[in-house]
Amino acid sequence: MLFFLVTILSLQAFVAHGQVENVFSYLQHNGNFTTLVKLLKESGLAGTLATSATPLTIFAPTDAAFAKLPQSVLDQLSTDPQALADTLKFHVTNGIIISPMIQDGTEFTSLSGKNLTAHRYANQKYVIQGVNIESGDKIVLNGVIHTIDSVLMPSDVSISEYLGTHETNFADLYAALVLEGFENALEFGTYTLFAPRDDAFAQILANLPTIAADDTYFKKVLMYHVVPGVWFSAGLTDGMSLPTLAGTNLTISVQGSGVYVKTAQVIEADVPLSNGCLHVIDDVLAPPK
Template sequence: MHRLAMVGVILVLLLGAAVPGFAQEDEPGTIAEVITAAADEGQFTILLAAVQAADPSVLEKLSDTEADITVFAPTDDAFNAVGEDELNAILENQELLTSILLYHVMEGAVGSADIADMDGEAVTTLQGTPIELRIDEDKVLVNSAEVVTPDIAASNGVIHAIDTVLMPPAEPVAEATEEAPAAGNTIADVVTASAQGDEPEFTMLLTAVQAASPDVLEQLSDPNAQLTVFAPTDEAFNALKESLGDEAFQALLDDEGKLTDTLLYHVVNGKVLVADITAAFESEENVDALVAQTLLTGNTLLITKDEEGNYYVNGAQIVTTDIEAANGVIHVIEAVITLPEAE
C-alpha cells in the first residue's frame, strides 16, 4: 500500500509540473471557474461547451462553493477521439450529455495519492453508477481512462485531467438474474445454429467469434447477460475481405486483440429492440442520432434513421431486426463496423 501511495506522489510531482496551462494560484476558484480559465488558455474547451449545453444543475454543482467533489475532466483530445458525428450527437442530447458529465464527478475531494490507496475500489458517481479507480504500474486509471494531469486544485474540490471520455454503462431494458436464469438459446446458440443451418448465415461471424478471445464467446453465451448484437452478414464480411484484400483480412482474423475489439464494438449492453430505438427517436423533436455505448470500453456507436425509416449503425444499415435470444437480441447489419482510427 505504501508503494502505491508513493507512485501517486511521484505522479503529482512529475505530471503536475510537466503540463503547461494548469498553473494554480494560491487561492483557486471553484471547479467551474478553473475549467473556464483553462478554456481561455486553450484547455478544456470542449468540456466547458459540454457543461454549458448540459442541464443547468451540472454547472450549479461545479460552481457550488459549499461542494466537495472530484471531477475527472476529459481533455479536448479525449473528446475529439469520440468522433465528430458521435460528439455532436452527444452535445445535442441534453439528457445523455448530462448523464455522461455526472459520470465524471464523485463526492469528496480525492487526490491522486488517495486514489493510490483506493486501488481497485468502485466509487459511485453523481450519475448513480460506479467508476473503478485503479493503479497500473505508474498509471492512475479511472475505468480505462488514464489520468494525464492530476491534482488541479479548486476551492470546492479537485480536478484530474483524463485522456478518455467515460461512458456510463447502458441501462438494460431487461435483465436476467441468478435466481431466475434465462431459458432457451443464447445469442451464441442462435449464431451457431444459423451458421450450421440448411441456409447458412453468420458462418464468418461464428469463425470470427471462435478466433477471438474466449471472453467474447463467454459473454455471448452468458444466460444471465442482456446484450444487443449488431451482427454482420456473411456478405458483409466478404465485402470487407474484398475491400481489405485477402492478406489483410486474414491478418485481422489472426490478430486476436484487434479481432476481439472489433467484435466487442458490435455489442451493446442491454436488450434494445427496434421498438426501443423507434421510441427513443420519437421521444424528443429533432433527434438526428442516438449514441450507444459498446462493450469496447470508451467506444460508442451512432444510430441514425433515414427518411424511409431505415436504421443505420455507424452507416451500416440494419436489414433484419429483433432476432431474440434468451440473453438479448440480434439485429442483422449489411456491413462490418470497423474500429475508429487511432488519433
C-alpha cells in the same frame, strides 16, 4: 494521512490568499477545457461545479480528448440534453478523490449514479474507466480536478456481449467461443481479452479445420487469448509476462508506440467492458502444444 493534511492546508491557503477558484472557474480559466466548459454550461452542470458546498471531484477531458470523439457523438450530445447531462455527470463524483485513493479495482459512484472503476499498476500509472489520468490532484476551493485524455463512457456490456454485438469484426471469434461453450465464461469474472478480428482468422483459414479438429487444443487456443484481471495499456510494460487461462503465459513487448502480444500487434487498445477490457490484435495466438 500526510496528503490529507496537505489538502486541508492548501484549501486554507486558497482562502487566506483570496484565491477563490472553484472547480468550474478553474476549468474556465485554464484554456485546455473549452469544449468541456461549453458543454457544462449547456447542461446546467456549470452551476453545480461553481457553487457546490460539498467537495466534488471531476475527471476532466481536455479539448484533445473531445476531439477524439466522432462528430456524430458530439452532435448527439448537443441535441439530447439528458444524454449530455448523464455523460458529464459520469465524470463527477461527490467528495475528494486524490491519487493515493486510486488503487487497482477501486470504484467510485459518479453523479450519474453509475460506478467509475479505477486501476493502478506496478508502474504507478493509473486509469479511470480505462482512460489515462494525465495529471491529477489539482486542488481548488470546492474540490479536486484530474485531467484525462479521453471522454469517459460507461461500460454496460460484458466481454461476451461485446463480441456478440460486433459481428462485423468478431464473427469468427464469437462463433469459436460458442462452439466451445466458452462464451458464458466471459460473462462473469474479470478478464482481459486479446481479440483477433475476422481478418486475423482468415490468415489461418487453411489450417483452421485441423486446429478445430483437435478439440482440446482448439479450446486451449481460445483460452490463450484470455488473461485474468484488467490490464489496460497503461499497465502493459515491455517484457512483462501475463498468465492466461490456458495455463501458459503471454509475453508483452513495447516497440516505440506499438504494443505486441507475442508476435501479434495491438491495433485497437483499451475497450472498457463491464467485466474487464478488450484489446484488438492482428493475429491469432498459438499456445505451445
